[in-house]
Amino acid sequence: MPPSLPKEGRGPSVPSHPTETPDAAGPRRREACWTEEVLPTRLTAIRESERKVLARLAALGYGEDHCFAVRLAFEEALINAMKHGNRMDPSRQVRLAYRISPDRVELRVADEGAGFRPECVPDPTVDENLQRPCGRGVMLMRSYMDEVIYSANGTEVRMVKYRASPVRGFPKSGRRC
Amino acid sequence: MVKDNIIHVTDRNGVTVARICAEAILNETQVQAFGQALLALADVPGRRVILNFLGLQHLTSLALGGLIRLHKRLAESGGELCLADIDPRIYELFSITRLDRLFRIFDREEEAVAALLAEGRAGA
Numbered sequence: 001m002p003p004s005l006p007k008e009g010r011g012p013s014v015p016s017h018p019t020e021t022p023d024a025a026g027p028r029r030r031e032a033c034w035t036e037e038v039l040p041t042r043l044t045a046i047r048e049s050e051r052k053v054l055a056r057l058a059a060l061g062y063g064e065d066h067c068f069a070v071r072l073a074f075e076e077a078l079i080n081a082m083k084h085g086n087r088m089d090p091s092r093q094v095r096l097a098y099r100i101s102p103d104r105v106e107l108r109v110a111d112e113g114a115g116f117r118p119e120c121v122p123d124p125t126v127d128e129n130l131q132r133p134c135g136r137g138v139m140l141m142r143s144y145m146d147e148v149i150y151s152a153n154g155t156e157v158r159m160v161k162y163r164a165s166p167v168r169g170f171p172k173s174g175r176r177c
Numbered sequence: 178m179v180k181d182n183i184i185h186v187t188d189r190n191g192v193t194v195a196r197i198c199a200e201a202i203l204n205e206t207q208v209q210a211f212g213q214a215l216l217a218l219a220d221v222p223g224r225r226v227i228l229n230f231l232g233l234q235h236l237t238s239l240a241l242g243g244l245i246r247l248h249k250r251l252a253e254s255g256g257e258l259c260l261a262d263i264d265p266r267i268y269e270l271f272s273i274t275r276l277d278r279l280f281r282i283f284d285r286e287e288e289a290v291a292a293l294l295a296e297g298r299a300g301a
Contacts (some may be wrong), residue, residue, distance in 0.1 A: 043208065068235070068266050075237050125275040131249060133242030136274050140238060143273050 065131030065167035069144035115153035201235035218248035
């Protein structure tokens with residue numbers, strides 16, 4: 001089973017060991033290892049981690065559309081964590097974990113902020129919000145990833161992109177706030 | 178003609194064409210430079226600006242916010258912002274966020290220039 005998200009609490013719960021997951025067909029198969037990183041709250045710090053994620057995707061033969069989707073969600077999650085979660089406070093950190101397998105990409109991002117309720121983010125697509133310069137990151141993450149799950153207090157997000165799923169940047173039914 | 182790190186600005190018969198000189202707008206320096214360069218375009222009241230996205234392969238919601246700020250500044254002064262030559266994947270971001278309703282988007286820069294020049298003549 002993948003590491004579960006925390007029910008409460010400020011701290012991230014990124015996994016610390018490779019895990020094994022029962023295969024749907026029965027026998028256990030070994031999953032890719034989680035890679036963990038602790039980033040300073042600085043937007044420039046995103047680039048090096050992103051480069052490594054994209055290199056793993058390329059090595060596994062993921063197509064351009066999947067790379068675009070993962071890159072976008074990766075950036076939006078980290079920007080949200082630094083800007084809105086940690087409020088660009090350099091004394092706070094962001095914990096990142098990713099696991100890239102031939103069939104899926106899993107990302108986890110946790111900040112040290114006060115948390116938020118994703119369902120309370122105003123819909124940026126309605127007329128009265130269209131000219132607001134902020135508030136589109138969560139929507140884009142939900143649009144491009146197959147699963148976007150926030151912890152109860154909103155300080156950690158787990159996202160999954162399956163290789164078999166078509167890449168269409170429009171929200172999947174039932175996954176919108 | 179003005180050239181800086183992130184956009185390249187030219188004048189075409191009174192229409193300002195700003196070409197983005199980056200494959201992606203992500204890091205702090207790029208986002209700040211992009212935002213400052215965009216707001217500088219709004220320094221001239223009533224300016225009509227075409228922002229050419231040719232070559233831009235990636236941007237984030239931060240950059241979208243910068244475009245919205247520029248759109249508002251220009252509109253307040255009687256100007257206009259048009260977008261052109263947008264990669265299909267980038268265009269999808271505008272569709273998803275419904276910003277394709279806010280911005281006037283052309284397939285090609287030439288079409289945008291022709292449209293604005295024609296409107297300028299009609300309004301003269």
